[in-house]
Amino acid sequence: MAGYILKNSIRMFLLIIAVSIAAFLLMTYSPIDPLQTNVGQTALGIMSQEQIEKLETYWGSTLPPLTRYIQWAKDFFSGDMGISLLYRQPVSDIISQRLSNSIWILSAAWILSGVFGIILGMLAGIKEGTLLDHIIKSTAILFSSTPIFWFALLMLMLFSVWLKWFPIGLSVPIGVTAENVTITDRIYHGILPSFVLSIAAMPNIILHTREKMITVLESDYVLFAKAMGKSNQQIFIQHGMRNVLLPAITLQCASISEIFGGSILAEQVFSYPGLGQMAVTAGLGGDMPLLMAIVVITACFVCAGNLLADVLHHIIDPRMRFGKGNKI
Amino acid sequence: MILDMKQITISVNNTILVEDFFLQIASGELVALVGASGSGKSILAHSIMGIAPKNVVCQGEIRYQGEPLTKEKKRDVLGKEIVLVPQNISYLDPLMKVGRQVAKGKKDKISMEKVTKLFQKYNMHSSVMQRYPHMLSGGMARRVFIASALMEQPRLVIADEPTPGLHKEMAQMVVSHFREMAQMGAGVLMITHDLELAMDCADKIIVLYGGKIMEQTNAKSFQSENTLYHPYTKALWKAMPQNGFHTTSVTHPSKTGCPFLKGCTKSKKECMKNIIPYFQKENSIIRCIDAGGKEICF
């Protein structure tokens, strides 16, 4: 088991390096010129050549890409994430603050979409072909083809603008000092973004669980359970649930990437100062150290989710269980 | 009669899968239902137990110990008096320990003791109870199924292909357990495509082809070609190794008329008629207009 985890961790480390290289290349060759974006065409026009050169060094565009990447990687993996070019603050500070904002809505969305997605998927699968199944299935399909930013805007208009139930944006009330922000404030501001995120992540898990439930109920072992005289309820508890939960939980662990992806758009719409919004700012502003750090940290979360899925699968599923005594 | 079925027709979306089937099993009797793959054996077994998929419609009369086998009746007897012995490991839940599955999901002491005893009886160490299905060998899985059939006193045992994948001695041993069950007073329906095995152990053999009974006869009749009357049964007999491996080039069973229409050397115009009656001759019931004997009706 330990060896397995080690092997996978190494693989994921290499993957993360690859992701960072890809992000770096995209940044380097993106049409966005950090000088023009952050200093502005007019300001550049009135600057002396010397000043411009200084700025260019600051934004890093004079170094050859390879040197620049190696420098970044050396610092990063020795624990120094660097200084954000836009904010002139240590990247680690910015990230920890943004991450603590995001982690609330991300985990809420992950848990909500998992719990309700699995329940609804099972329900639809058990009632296959009935009205309830049709409603759940078509709603899931509808939502899986709805762009998340559009849905986020709709929710914002409905609940914040018209009904005024929820704040329009941000993660804390305006004009309140950090010490006076209560947990209720945070929850209040997080409800709408996490709701939108969980709705966006749910169709996938619903449809997958439904499909699996149907396969399980058509399986030979359920047929044999029926032949043993077990009631539908007994069949669901003894066989259906367990066999469906296993792949569903695995899928949910592996779907962390989608939640992160969705958060970029949702946070943008809700002006929620989280990691996703920061990624957009850093990307558009050419803030290399900040964006690279966000990319690598996000990739770490996604990889950890996948590893967790794998390990859970090996622990729960006797066919894949680690250790001896497995074969006769 | 433990089981008495007649005029059974099974269809799916108006496609007939099994037509005008009959079956009688007395206490202590082992009846073999023999047929090629796809001839409708499993769907018959499932229909008797009422566990076939919803789109499968089964019409006709099924009596169990003299009474109609209704839905309510099935609820009472399924898994207790009427038991299924399935084919392979896929009939066991991969995530549940074998012992618990044999105990029908129960964990109480009495059930577990019973399982332990049955496992002992069939030469399985009690540690097998703690295994998951994928850790069982093919022969062991079969013994697990047999043990599960004997958790209570079965009156009717339906074994759907209980032997494929087993070597000969193992298959014969499995079959001998069914004989034992019959000796204990149960009626046993053994479904198989292994005619030789059926000859060895059964009292009565029913030959199914294309969803239709071709011939029902005593197992002894298969000792000689002369006591078999249906051309299809004769062809099966000739195809057996000890009788020379003469295989007839039979394609798919014909959908209309006699299923053996295309393979039969004596087929004539009347064989294409959709309803071919049964004829009785000595101890056999034959569905062939050429067999002679007395026409009968169920």
Ligand SMILES: Nc1ncnc2c1ncn2[C@@H]1O[C@H](COP(=O)(O)OP(=O)(O)O)[C@@H](O)[C@H]1O
């Ligand atoms: N639920 C079903 N829906 C449609 N066709 C079915 C269904 N179950 C079985 N069949 C068809 O019925 C025929 C007999 O199947 P089966 O009883 O499994 O045969 P056997 O057990 O003799 O091999 C096959 O042609 C199969 O395709």
Ligand SMILES: [Mg+2]
């Ligand atoms: Mg079959």
